[in-house]
Amino acid sequence: MNTLLDLSDRLYLDVADFAHSTPHWFQWIAEAWTELGLLLFGVLFLAGWWRTREGSSRAMALALLAPIATGFGYVVSEALKSLIDEERPCRAVAEAPVSLVACPPHGDWSFPSNHSAIAGAAAIALALSWRGIVWLTVPMALLMAFSRVFVGVHYPHDVTVGLLVGALVAFVVMRAAERPVRALVETARSSRSSAVAWCAGRGPSAHAPAHSERRSRARHGAY
Template identity: 80%
Template sequence: MDSLLDLSDRLYLDVADFAHSTPHWFQWLAEVWTEAGLLLFGVLFLAGWWRSRDGSSRLMALALLAPLATAFGYVVSEGLKSLIDEERPCRAVLGAPAALVECPPYGDWSFPSNHSAIAGAAAVALALSWRGMVWLTVPMALLMAFSRVFVGVHYPHDVTAGVLLGALVAFLVMRAAERPVRSLVETARSSRSSAVVWCAGRGPRAHAAPHASSHAHASPYASPHADRPERSRHGAR
């Protein structure tokens, strides 16, 4: 265990030295990304909900569960952090260069990384609710985790544990709650409240209804040849 922590210390120093060797604009981007990544995940949650309003009840249930599963990932991470009093590397590692951002106050412990837990949970939750998003969300989560080491406020093992913990919690919550939430969505879509229906979406029937209506208005007695021009009785001359 001590050897793994020593390895994490060395990796932290290597990343910190690398961070200080990069241009100021790159450092600024890393600082911004540690928080902006969370906002981008929030935007993706909203987009996932919106696109699911015309989808199946299962799709809507997963879209609604995605932010909830991410919140669970954060809660579990925060609970574990309160049990493990690991000091931040920006104070604990001797000889380390100054962090690029202000070192969190004493008592705001380091293990695991809450940012990384949220990122890992959001990446998995979005991938489960929005097929194909895994190619975007997983790189986003890994970049966010790395940025926490880059700016100097977490060890590599903090962010690794955070990503894995958040991803596991989100996966379990999505799987366990999918069926009951899907039932709630089906109930909401049959509600008499227009606000509730708008939030839950009308599902695939919203597209099927206009299509069926157009066929219903067509005359059942119309001849399939009605649009053809009438031939001359005497034929062509």
């Protein structure tokens, strides 16, 4: 264990030195990405919900579960952080250069990285609910995790464990809750409340009558 921690310390120093050798504009991008990346995941959650309003109940259920599963990933990460009082490297590693962002105060522990846990959870949750988007979400999560080391507030092992914890929790939540949420979506889609039905979407059946009418008119030469 000590060998792995020593390796993480050395990697942290290497990344910190590299960060200080990069241009200021690149450092600014890395600093911004640590927060804006979370916002982009939020936009993808909304886009995933919107695109499944006309999809199957299962697709809508997975889209709704994606942000919930991500939230669970954060909660588990925060629980671990409260149990493991690891000081931030920007305070604990004496020979390290000054972090690019303000070092969090004492008591805001380092292990695991909550940003990385959220990113890992969001990447997997979106990948399970949106076919093909994994090629976007996984690189986003990896870049976010790396950015936390780059700006100097986490060790490499913090972000690695954060990614894994978030991804695992999200996967379990998505699989475990899919069936009950799917049933809930089907109930909402048949609701008399227009607001509830709009949020859940009408599903593919909403377009079936119009589609059938167009085919019927085509067969009778209406077009």
